Amino acid sequence: MEKKARAVTESSVYLTIVAGILVAANVLSFSVHKRIDTTKSQRFTLSNGSSSLVKNLKRPITVKAYVTTGLAKVDAFVRDLDDLMREYERNGGGKFIYQKIIPRTEDEKQQAKDYGLREISVGDVNESGDDSINIAQGYMGLVFLYGDEKDVIPVLSPDNVVGLEFWISNKIREIRDKADDNHRKIGVITGHDEIKISDANLIANEGRGGPSMRSVLEQAFPFYKFEDVDLKNGDTEIDDTIDALVITQPGKDYTEKELRRIDQFLMKENKGAVIYASAVNMKASDPKFSATLNTHGLEKLTSGYGIEMKKDAVFDWARSVRLPVPTQTGNLVWIRAPAIVQAQPGGGLDEANQMLDQSFAGFFRIDELSFPFPSSLSILPDKQPMAPPKVVARTTPAAWVDTAESQDVGLKSDWKPKAPFEQRIIAAYVSGKLKSAFGGGNAEGVEIPTESKGESRVLVVSSSQFLANPFARQGNGHQLEGQMAMMMPAIGGDKTLQQISQPYAQKYLTSTILAFKNTLDWLTGDTELVAASAKILGEPNLTYADIGKPKIEATDDEASLKKKDEEYKLKRKAVQTNIQWTLTLFLPSAFAFLGFALWRLRESGRNAFKL
Secondary structure (H helix, E strand, O other): OHHHHHHHHHHHHHHHHHHHHHHHHHHHHHHHOOOOOOOOOOOOOOOHHHHHHHHOOOOOEEEEEEOOOOOHHHHHHHHHHHHHHHHHHHHOOOOEEEEEEOOOOHHHHHHHHHHOOOEEEEEEEOOOOOOOEEEEEEEOEEEEEEOOEEEEEOOOOOOOOOOHHHHHHHHHHHHHHHHOOOOEEEEEEEOOOOOOOOOOOOOOOOOOOOOOHHHHHHHHOOOEEEEEEEOHHHOOOOOOOOOEEEEEOOOOOOOHHHHHHHHHHHOOOOOEEEEEOOOEEOOOOOOOOEEEEOOOOHHHHHHHOOEEEOOOEEEEOOOEEEEEEEOOOOOEEEEEEEEEEEEOOOOOOOHHHOOEOOOOHHHOOOOOEEEEOEOOEEEOHHHOOOOOOEEEEEOOOOEEEEOOOEEEOOOEOOOOOOOOOOOOEEEEEEEEOOEOOOOOEEEOOEEEOOEOOOOEEEEEEOEOOOOOOHHHHHHOOEOOOOHHHHHOOOEOOOHHHHHHHHHHHHHHHHHHHHHHHHHHHHHOOOOOOHHHHHHHOOOOOOOOOOOOOOOOOOOOOHHHHHHHHHHHHHHHHHHHHHHHHHHHHHHHHHHHHHHHHHHHHHHHHHHHOOO
């Protein structure tokens, strides 16, 4: 009885101590408001960029959340939204004022409508389990008030909380820049038959129009103002009010005078340029993917900054597009496009040979990017001793190059890799006090200083269709013009490529758009929100770093390549099977064994006890 009383007393003391610790922890967490977020992309806490954004506002911003409650799904979303807005408020240093409004009266509902919010209906399964659906009708949107400016996010979806911070922070940035008259002007070089960012080549559109990279950016991020820049054979100096230049895949050569105008622009203070181009050229609406090699003179400019663009086409056997296509007999034939490289970090490569540098602001926390039709780059560090070039994207070691004038870079099943195989650089940048690409001086009437006045930035992404969906661009028909475009769809078009373009767009275009937006932020020195951008990205394809990639030999024929592919697939399947059984059987068995062992130890202890 004494032992039992003692045990009861000890248990009561232990429970009291544990309860006290829990109460103290809750009180402390409530008073300190500090979260510990171990997720890679800070999904459950406010990113430093968003915190800095609201803290450094010139005047307070008021955000009104008009929300509906009453359904389990909606209530959970409102709790998450409320937690996020409280994070903004705590980090805003008094600059962020949050109000939550559940419109019940007619006046409140009319106020939400006057602000521009849209009434929505949300359905949720009945909790009683009778397969019926409850419907809630009301408002779910945000109103932003900053100075004399007003803006809204008219509808928030309770079905999707991913990327909520990204859209809120960008809306705050948008209304701030509008009120403070703070816009970034981006010049887009034209006049060289280039692939335009205004081309509708992101999705299969059957010739009836569609979104372009420019329209997406202008709609989602209106704080960037795009302006066409025609160099006019180099006779005109680039406007000094432009913050950065975008150069896309040209269709005709740049003159040296035009290149000197670009160099002249970059030698001014705090200017930048991004070049999305390679030596691989092809016409739109060509389903055969027939390409020719031509750098159109851009290599003269990039080499001056220490990044030489080679006149070749890069192919990657290990990380590129590979699709199953059914034949007429019902069998599947695997077709490849090794000229469309998909870069991921990891894959068993060390830091110096990573395929994708996620620390670079333009690719920050992006887990996968597609580089259609790249050429290889070579680093020339002696060209820029004060700002050595840095590599941010590479192929895998199973890559090769082809220097033939004509190239077939499309989808087919009989690709034959060519030795030698090695890792190739496909994106690099320089940043800092740059030396002139042409050594400065006055030539052809263009005066260039020997070095930039301040920090300048140049990024070279050696991919001719990086800002496009290659299957949509090559698979869409020829667009008609004028009234004919309203009466008839485009002429031609490849239905198979248009179908393939849809999953490609779903998988890669979000990352491409964010990489472009983040790059513009980097070029203009406004990188505070790149961490928030990463929060709308999905999960990348799985990689199997512990499984050695098939070793490709130049002598391999199609049969041997197919055999190596099958062996690699079997190894991957074995890993998947091991993981499956480990999670379903091993872990429960381990817990059961541990429980049994503890029980036997306790029983043996009781048997050994003597008064």
